[in-house]
Amino acid sequence: MTPQTLTTSALPQVRDAAGLTFAALLGLGLLFVASFSQAAVMHDMAHDQRHALAFPCH
Numbered sequence: 228m229t230p231q232t233l234t235t236s237a238l239p240q241v242r243d244a245a246g247l248t249f250a251a252l253l254g255l256g257l258l259f260v261a262s263f264s265q266a267a268v269m270h271d272m273a274h275d276q277r278h279a280l281a282f283p284c285h
């Protein structure tokens with residue numbers, strides 16, 4: 228086993244940990260923002276996105 232083999236085998240684990248950390252922080256951030264925002268504001272934002280995508284609404 229060469230040192231180069233150890234280095235390349237360790238890289239995917241580091242990348243997976245970074246991706247997992249990023250996904251966890253993003254999810255917790257979304258939960259934090261959604262839980263402290265007003266329901267009418269969240270509804271209006273979703274409604275505007277629906278119109279921006281030309282989705283039939285009303």
Ligand SMILES: [Zn+2]
Binds near residue numbers: 274284285
């Ligand atoms: Zn609408």
